[in-house]
Amino acid sequence: AVEKMFGGNAATKKTQRNLLKQQYENFTASSSEVFDLTFDRLQKLISQLDIHSESVSQEDVNQKFLRKLQEVNIPSTRRTVPVETPALADLISCDGLSGYDWSDQFEDGPTNFTLMAYSSTSSSSTVSTDSNCSSTCLENAKILKEQNEQLLKDLKTSKINVITYKTGLESVEARLLVYKKNESIYKEDIKLLKREIHLREVAITELRRKLELAQKQKDKIQLTVENFENSSKNLSKLVDCQIIDKCKTGLGYNVVPPPYTENFLPPKPNLSGLE
Structure with a gap:
């Protein structure tokens, strides 16, 4: 067109x-x-x-x-x-x-x-x-006046909100500064704790090594004691086998000598003949 x-x-x-x-x-x-x-x-x-x-x-x-x-x-x-x-x-x-x-x-x-x-x-x-x-001019001016007054009210409210936001922002920034300082302190504490944990892990490793060594020594000593006990028992059995029968004790009987085969004469009054 x-x-x-x-x-x-x-x-x-x-x-x-x-x-x-x-x-x-x-x-x-x-x-x-x-x-x-x-x-x-x-x-x-x-x-x-x-x-x-x-x-x-x-x-x-x-x-x-x-x-x-x-x-x-x-x-x-x-x-x-x-x-x-x-x-x-x-x-x-x-x-x-x-x-x-x-x-x-x-x-x-x-x-x-x-x-x-x-x-x-x-x-x-x-x-x-x-x-x-004109009446249109007056009506439009009246409307614009009301709008202007409302805008002024909104502006005051906005200014109050801005002040509130700034105050809140300052508070947040102050807290953030404190958190940053605390963060550096916490980092140092964490480093110290990590170092302490490392030292403790080293100590625990050393103690475990000593414990294993002691356990091995204990097992070795235990084996020696058991061998000694076995040897002692074998020795006791060997000694028991070498004891003569009349010296056996604790078996519940003694050997009785055989009876006399000679004639028995009563002793004399002077007890002669007992030799």
């Missing part, structure tokens, strides 16, 4: 560009048209100029838009008010509107562009009741 609309040779394009420039120069705002629609028409015209490589500065667009709004809504007395932003460094004229910065409205887009009637010298930001200001 764009190619069809702006197609043609160089002469045709030049004619179209001149026509768009003339429309831009003769751009007007209608009192029955809301600000958003007026701004949209201007933006569409700027877009068409860009297509034809005809650039227009944003500052010029902003000033033209403000002038056309003033022509519609402000028929009489005018005064100049300096705009704070560098993009609108020139003075703009308005009636009943003092000290309002329009630059952010152009940056945010047509949906946020609304005429506000705040007094720059009033701390309470009261809404102007000039008879020349």
